[in-house]
Amino acid sequence: MIIEIVVAIVFLAGGVFTGKVFFSKVNKNIEDDAKRKAEDILKNAEISAENLKKDRMLEAKENFLRLRAEFEEDTQNKKGILVENEQKLREKERQLTQQQEQQRQADQELQSQKQSLQSKEENYRKKLEDVERKRLEAEAMLANQISQLEKIAGLSADEARQQIMDALKAEAESKASSLVKQAIEEAKLTATKEAKKVVIETIQRTAAENAIENCVSVFNIESDDVKGKIIGREGRNIRALEAATGVEFIVDDTPEAIIISGFDPVRREIARLSLHRLVQDGRIHPARIEEVVNKTKKNIEDEIIEIGEKTVIDLGIHGLHPELIKMIGRMRFRSSYGQNLLQHSREVAKLCATMAAELGLNAKLAKRAGLLHDIGKVWHEEPELPHALLGMELAQKYKEHPEVCNAIGAHHDEIEMTSMISPIIQVCDAISGSRPGARREMMESYMKRLRDLEALATSFDGVQKCYAIQAGRELRIMVDSENVSDEKASNLSFDISQKIEKEMQYPGQIKVTVIREMRAVNFAK
Structure with missing residues (x-):
């Protein structure tokens, strides 16, 4: 065991020594490589710097050459401009010299002209003196001759002048009269023929009924027994009728008839219709009379509006104000010199449209003015103005065309005519009123x-x-x-x-x- 440990230690120590030797060699190699690479990098850097220096020098040389060329070109251009300006200055100097020479010549001419004018002025002054002297001599001679003529004629100059003026005035009046008659005759040769043609064609193309209206209406009854009911006890029914309608009921010996008298055709019509309803109903007493009359008045108002609308539709007139339409309906119950006002206005409207078409004017506008020309006669109040001026004001109030308003106001010459439609309305109004039997004139x-x-x-x-x-x-x-x-x-x-x-x-x-x-x-x- 110990031997193994010792062997391991020996091996370990040998490995450490071997590693140190190895690492020392490796470090040396690395240092050598690093030095070599550094030297290479330094050489490359020196080469790059040298190349860069050469490039910069080349660029600087090129810029220098370019700037030099630009400078030389700019210098050349400025030199050319200076030469051109110098030439212009010389040209201006030459022109100025010429102008000075021309001015000098002009001054000389002006001086000569001035001298010539002075000479002419002197001549004219002398001639003027001669003329004035001769004028004075002529006036003296004329005065002498006039005095001699006055002695010979036995008349003064003023008396002779007055006689000459009177003779000339008489001669001028005679010639003026003959010229006026000649002009009128020449105009008649053309204008009268054309005017008659237009008027005749207009009348021939418009057919109208002529009927004279009276101020009374006759109400027929089946028997005379009904008269007693209408009169009532002590006449209370007939008094109630007259009070409610504003007309007079004449119950006399006329068989099977009662006369309704009144100047207002609307009231007469209300009275006639009310009496007709009362007779049919059979109940005739003051309360019933008042009820029937009020109901009839309402029906007549509705009928007036219906008549106005039917009239404008028949004539093809559009855009009229409702109040004007109502006034047109009221024309049905008005008369002028015995001629029904609505029939007269319809006839005038048709005549105006025809005549305007013949003359190449606005036929629709003429028809509108013809229908409305007597609108002032049906105004519910009693005006102080003539009906033509009142009708013009009503037309202006309800926004009618200015030519229509002027035609209404001028059809009896109350105002000046300002359009071609105005004389047409006047002429057609006269045509409608002058038809045989159309109107009745008071004796x-x-x-x-x-x-x-x-x-x-x-x-x-x-x-x-x-x-x-x-x-x-x-x-x-x-x-x-x-x-x-x-x-x-x-x-x-x-x-x-x-x-x-x-x-x-x-x-x-x-x-x-x-x-x-x-x-x-x-x-x-």
């Missing part, structure tokens, strides 16, 4: 118009007699043949017609005929 106003026509004609000098014939459509005037010449008679006819147009209102047209009769009377003895 008093008719006679007054005839008297005014004759008085207007007799106010002219030289008129002996005057007669309004053909229902006021023609005015025949007899003149004094000794004081009125043929030419003056023609002028008199023209002047009277112009005054009638300016001062009077009348339907259609009036023919003015001046008659100059020459009579030669002798006696055989």
